[in-house]
Amino acid sequence: MVKILEMRNISKRFPGVLALDGVSLTLHAGEILALLGENGAGKSTLMKILSGAYQADQGEIFLKEEKIISKNPAEMMKKNIAVMHQELSYLNDLSIAENIFLGKLPINKFFQVDYKKLRADTKRLLDMVGLDLDPMTEVSTMTVAQKQMMEIAKALSAEVQVLVLDEPTSALNETEVQILFGLIRRLAAQGKGIIYISHKMDEIFEISHRIQVLRDGRHIGTAHTGEITTGELVNMMVGRTIDTICAKEGRSPGDVVLEVKNLVTARIKDITFSVRAGEVVGLYGLMGSGRTELVEAIFGKKPVSGGEIRIDGKKLSIRSPRDAIREGIAYIPRERRSEGLVLTESVQHNMSIVHIDKLQKFLKLDLKREKTLVREWIQKLQIKTPSLHTPVKNLSGGNQQKAVIGKWMMDEMKVIILNEPTRGIDVGAKAEVYHLIEELCQKGMAVIMISSETPEIMGVSDRILVVHEGRITGECERAEFKQETIMHYAIGEKSL
Structure with a gap:
């Protein structure tokens, strides 16, 4: 097979962190190469060097045997290398066509x-990715999945020879x-080289040639896909064997903590349920x-037009997230980077921000107490960060x-x-999140978890x-769990 891309002995250091240590990668024409590793393993850094967003401290890049210099993303696009990052980049107020051909x-x-x-050029690209929309549709009206397909169409508009897809199915059904x-x-059959980054093992085995x-x-x-098992890959990724990814200890739920009765919003229609202390629903x-709209209504992000929300039997009036937090309701959003974190701020600031009122002393923030509390929880949760003051954007997805x-x-x-607490994080980080959920239950919290992964x-x-x-449309006790039953309820073929 003809080599289309070669990265030789790439190293990159950030303050306090050696992100890449002599990493090499080879990609052949017509090949789909899966790139795997835990969050923080160096995948994103390697691809940012390939895209021109970062410059390597040492190492070389060759495209079709010719040495190239990775100066910036625009230069690399001219060399027909495109990287589609997990965090999509688009302008909401422009049309699909204007987003795809921006600057050209x-x-x-x-x-x-x-x-x-x-219009004609955009329609051709949209047809290639299976997106049946008018090219002049404003991007703000599109779903996340449609925006993801638009980003791929944008990459194809540059006649790419090497295409990197970072978690491309995270928002797709x-x-x-x-x-x-x-x-x-089809792109691989045309001789293009594809680098595919995903934490979903079933996808890796379905789509890749090598891993x-x-x-x-x-x-x-590195191994050919048909010559390695999931267990062997996990062991290579984390350096240890993870026997059960979703193992849970026996729980003994207590009294009802949260009651939702006949809740109605613009999208929610008369929903009633409850959650007990130490229980995961x-x-x-x-x-x-409507699942996200439901929890956002409980957290005060969406207006409620009918029904009740009670905690410990007390009827609440929740008109904003501030009200919900005051009543003891916490929400970890699906989009952690855009909704759950202030990326430019430090780890310390992000972890203490919701506790500012309680960390005040004589109307001033008690910085010593804040630092002590955050450091204690960083150690408890084993959050890997060079310091409390590191910008949270520099941490891996799992951290x-x-x-x-x-x-x-x-x-x-x-x-x-x-x-979606494990969206976009690796198997090792997932296991740590599951352990945190167990700790929440042991502390007596009532836990609601949304996940698109039935296992x-x-x-x-x-x-x-x-x-x-x-x-x-359906409620299943643990003894009744079956993927087929859950899916029948999800598509409306069964209902209560």
């Missing part, structure tokens, strides 16, 4: 934008995943089912998630809502409520 809009002989050509896989296979594993900034091994539903959960564990909350929600939950079109 077609101009007619009158020096005006040639909208006829713009099963149908959309198969459309994406079909597109990836390369990084750990702690080093290359651990899983919320499952397909995209657009960012532990920081988000940890800030609520620092106080005596009664209800904690986890929306995960079945492994963690005591009960599962299934949401479809704004209603609870």
